[in-house]
Amino acid sequence: MKPSPFAYTKPSSLDQVFELLAAHGEGAKLLAGGQSLIPTLNLRLSSPSLLIDINGLGQLSGIAVKGETIHIGALTRHSAVERSPEIARHLPLVAQAVRHIGHAAIRNRGTFGGSLAFADPAAELPACTVALGATLILASRAGRRRVAARNFFQGLYATDLQAGEILLGAEFPVQASGYRSHFAELARRHGDYAMVGLAAHGRVSGEKLSDLRLVFFGVGTKPVMAVSAARVLETQAVTNASIAGATAALADDLDPPADLNGSGATKLHLARVLLGRVVQAMLSENA
Amino acid sequence: METTIEITLTVNGERLTRRVAARQHLVDFLRDELELTGSHAGCEHGVCGACTLRVDGEIVRGCLMLAVQADGARVDTIEGLSDSGEIVELQRAFVERNALQCGFCTPGMLIAAADLVARKPAATREEIREHLSGNFCRCTGYHAIVDAVETACRARAGRKK
Numbered sequence A: 001m002k003p004s005p006f007a008y009t010k011p012s013s014l015d016q017v018f019e020l021l022a023a024h025g026e027g028a029k030l031l032a033g034g035q036s037l038i039p040t041l042n043l044r045l046s047s048p049s050l051l052i053d054i055n056g057l058g059q060l061s062g063i064a065v066k067g068e069t070i071h072i073g074a075l076t077r078h079s080a081v082e083r084s085p086e087i088a089r090h091l092p093l094v095a096q097a098v099r100h101i102g103h104a105a106i107r108n109r110g111t112f113g114g115s116l117a118f119a120d121p122a123a124e125l126p127a128c129t130v131a132l133g134a135t136l137i138l139a140s141r142a143g144r145r146r147v148a149a150r151n152f153f154q155g156l157y158a159t160d161l162q163a164g165e166i167l168l169g170a171e172f173p174v175q176a177s178g179y180r181s182h183f184a185e186l187a188r189r190h191g192d193y194a195m196v197g198l199a200a201h202g203r204v205s206g207e208k209l210s211d212l213r214l215v216f217f218g219v220g221t222k223p224v225m226a227v228s229a230a231r232v233l234e235t236q237a238v239t240n241a242s243i244a245g246a247t248a249a250l251a252d253d254l255d256p257p258a259d260l261n262g263s264g265a266t267k268l269h270l271a272r273v274l275l276g277r278v279v280q281a282m283l284s285e286n287a
Numbered sequence B: 001m002e003t004t005i006e007i008t009l010t011v012n013g014e015r016l017t018r019r020v021a022a023r024q025h026l027v028d029f030l031r032d033e034l035e036l037t038g039s040h041a042g043c044e045h046g047v048c049g050a051c052t053l054r055v056d057g058e059i060v061r062g063c064l065m066l067a068v069q070a071d072g073a074r075v076d077t078i079e080g081l082s083d084s085g086e087i088v089e090l091q092r093a094f095v096e097r098n099a100l101q102c103g104f105c106t107p108g109m110l111i112a113a114a115d116l117v118a119r120k121p122a123a124t125r126e127e128i129r130e131h132l133s134g135n136f137c138r139c140t141g142y143h144a145i146v147d148a149v150e151t152a153c154r155a156r157a158g159r160k161k
């Protein structure tokens, strides 16, 4: 289908964006890569009166390493993240995850910030930001604020972004020595949103895991941290028995709603399968 | 605020200026205003790949980009890629391997495949399938398409040596 009519403008400064958002309120929508917004317009699930194209804000695009942190600008395309040697080196979890997003043609337009702002419950990048302890940087007329990723995602397609606010980017600690991460998801076809996925990050020494963050997606309204399963894995050297204990404990962490991909029980089963695979992979990778 | 906007872009090497409706998709602009009907519109929500185009050298969905967003850009369609001879080997391989039946998916399939042949001629069959996973074909069952792209990849890789 075709979208209903709207006006279009492409500001060249953040101040202009703030002015436009203030003047047009609810009727205006920011347009980044358009890979989620334009489908909703085409299907007439949304009919804004004005699109504010932020692709003219070059300063929002790019990847920069500063000391112990790495910053990914909101307008950085998925394909740029995928090809970045800095991401491969400092955020291997993100490097693994981004290849699972849609298809090459989608990744050439879709943006890092758009994915976080859209907050699809089955999206890869929100879960990665939570697992890696990222900080999101938001801006409005009133100034900038920083929000921990785990507090940013609030529910189904709902985030802490307020009216008049724009996401500028995300800041991550670079992967510390001794830490490893692993990403896995199950989808029916390559490029589909995941049925269930897991972004994991933690310290590995020998057979021991610590400071472990297991963040599942596609299992609820937002990324879910599996705290009980992580605790089981952290208390002793990892064995087949402790992995079995952790997969059992997942029932305390996750209560996946049924969806088109299957019942809640099926999704919990798939989450358990992924957990076993990911823990094995974290231990077996050569540091 | 404007609902029609003047844009200047380069389509298949030719620079042109037109006034477009803000809501017009790039693929509709090419088909309806420029009569370049080789790019197809199937699902119109990013799923099928029939509308695949090249913008500034990168493949994109023509149904998920607005024509206004192509202001200042270089757009290449299947017509341009055919006329320049850039994808002649791939086209020949498609014919030889019977990689098309109704042909609806073929322009998008060729543009997506050309991207892989150019960037990664050593691609395995698995990688070819992955790269084309966003292009649907309702006729061929894909096997012949993968054969054809593999043939073109091997020919390109052979020449690089």
Ligand SMILES: Cc1cc2nc3c(=O)[nH]c(=O)nc-3n(C[C@H](O)[C@H](O)[C@H](O)COP(=O)(O)OP(=O)(O)OC[C@H]3O[C@@H](n4cnc5c(N)ncnc54)[C@H](O)[C@@H]3O)c2cc1C
Binding pocket: A029, A030, A031, A032, A033, A034, A035, A036, A037, A038, A039, A074, A075, A100, A101, A102, A103, A106, A109, A110, A111, A112, A113, A114, A115, A117, A118, A120, A122, A123, A124, A125, A161, A165, A166, A167, A168, A191, A192, A193, A194, B045, B046, B047
């Ligand atoms: C066929 C298909 C398959 C896909 N598969 C996947 C997948 O497997 N996994 C996945 O994660 N995604 C998938 N996507 C979506 C893709 O990743 C999008 O790129 C992403 O969700 C949105 O980013 P965008 O830049 O395109 O944002 P847009 O579509 O431009 O915007 C999305 C929303 O975010 C808002 N927004 C965008 N940028 C900002 C900002 N800087 N500040 C504040 N608000 C902002 C917009 O106003 C809009 O409401 C798929 C898309 C398609 C069409």
Ligand code: FES
Binding pocket: B040, B041, B042, B043, B044, B045, B046, B047, B048, B049, B050, B051, B052, B061, B062, B063, B064
């Ligand atoms: S018409 Fe664009 S992807 Fe189907």
Ligand code: FES
Binding pocket: B099, B100, B101, B102, B103, B104, B105, B106, B136, B137, B138, B139, B140
């Ligand atoms: S040949 Fe008919 S859809 Fe592919």
